[in-house]
Amino acid sequence: MTPETSSMENVAQALKQVAEHGERFMDNDSSARERLVASARALILAVETPMDSLLWHVWALPTRTAAARIAVDLKIFETAVEDGGHPKSSEDLAAVTGASPTLVKRISRALVSMGMLAEQGPGLYTPNSFTKLLANKEYAAGIIFNFDINMESLAKLPEYLKKTNFQNPENALDGPFQYANDNKPAFSWLVERPETFEAFHLYIHSLRQHRPSWTDMYPAQARLVSGLKPDGDASAFVDVGGSMGQILQDFRANVPQYTGRLVLQELPEVVAAATEKGVGADGRIELQVHDFFTPQPVRGARAYFMRTVLHDWPDAQCRKILTQLKDAMEPGYSRILISDCVISDEKAAWQHVSMDIFMMAQVSSRERTEHEWRALIESCGLKVTGIYSKGDGNEGLIEVYPARVRLEHKHRPIGAGAALSVLQYIFYVDKTNDSSEIPYILICA
Ligand SMILES: C[S@@+](CC[C@H](N)C(=O)[O-])C[C@H]1O[C@@H](n2cnc3c(N)ncnc32)[C@H](O)[C@@H]1O
Structure with a gap:
């Protein structure tokens, strides 16, 4: 097929962008990395025919996702890195689990096509840096969690939306996830599956490690430490829905001058898992079972922090969570800190839109634009006093006070x-x- 002049112009333009960002990246400008990746993706799109793009998105991607999930069960990544990562045949890789070498070969070559494994000659596999990352439980958890929770609900999402005349899902307890999973709320479904439950907490931790911390964006010294009351509830930094305590541990490391109480609030199952892992054993982090839909027990705290909590819930439930916090706040002293995506109105980052569809399918929720955040927060008698962000596709930090x-x-x-x-x-x-x-x-x- 002869490319049209306009598409050749697009390719030339995309190549120029790649060269520009590539040069800056090679000059050790680390901030150019994201732009180089984005421009390389734009180049692929410019060069691909629309048919190539169609097949890539709707045919290749779902099959690859399934292959990656099967690879975790087959322990292919862990086995590939063993013995210094010397080349292994599909028979070698299959021996660990007793799986069929033919099946292992089919999965392994799919992994090679995804760059998750390297091939050194026909049917001889070696690890690359991606394999080494995935041999680590914390990163393989991303594959387990995303595949297991998405499998039913994304497959049934189009059918669900058709049945509801394409209304925007807004009911956390009766939405696409329940349609696909016997009416179960997503969190109950998760708690009943120990492997996926563990993978979920490992995955959100690994995500956080590879993104800027909220303390890189927010002036914690000026806004939290200065003026901190030394004792009691007023000294507390409360991590509401704080998972296994990593956020508070990072906060301790990044803002050591914060000497107030550090309180982790979670569901009973998560507090039990955190206790078992030794979180709070040194007495610095207090673990508290608390349902954030009920009155907040820590009154007048310095800060009520929530990372990727509100994006789990439709507006109606978010209002209940925010109202419980508002009722506990000491005006002029306490603040709510929300660490969540703030989607651009135009050309939204792929990370944000992927998360948005994910939230729709799992919890009838959404990622929010700045306008939507402000509308939600103001509807609770609160107001946004600052939005801090760093880089595209990351979470922002929204500071909230009671409205006057x-x-x-x-x-x-x-x-x-x-x-x-x-x-x-x-x-x-x-x-x-x-x-x-x-x-x-x-x-x-
Ligand atoms: C998406 S996770 C975010 C966890 C943590 N903030 C982080 O970013 O790593 C949402 C958390 O909310 C917790 N959660 C869900 N329902 C809750 C409730 N009613 N009360 C308290 N925590 C809840 C979950 O157990 C889960 O750990």
């Missing part, structure tokens, strides 16, 4: 005390240019 109550009153005159508060408020804002630290001014005229 409107000062105007239509029908009755304001009393002298209230008028004084208004004057103090105006004076404070004028002096500091910071309305975020202002406590509620309740005018009950």
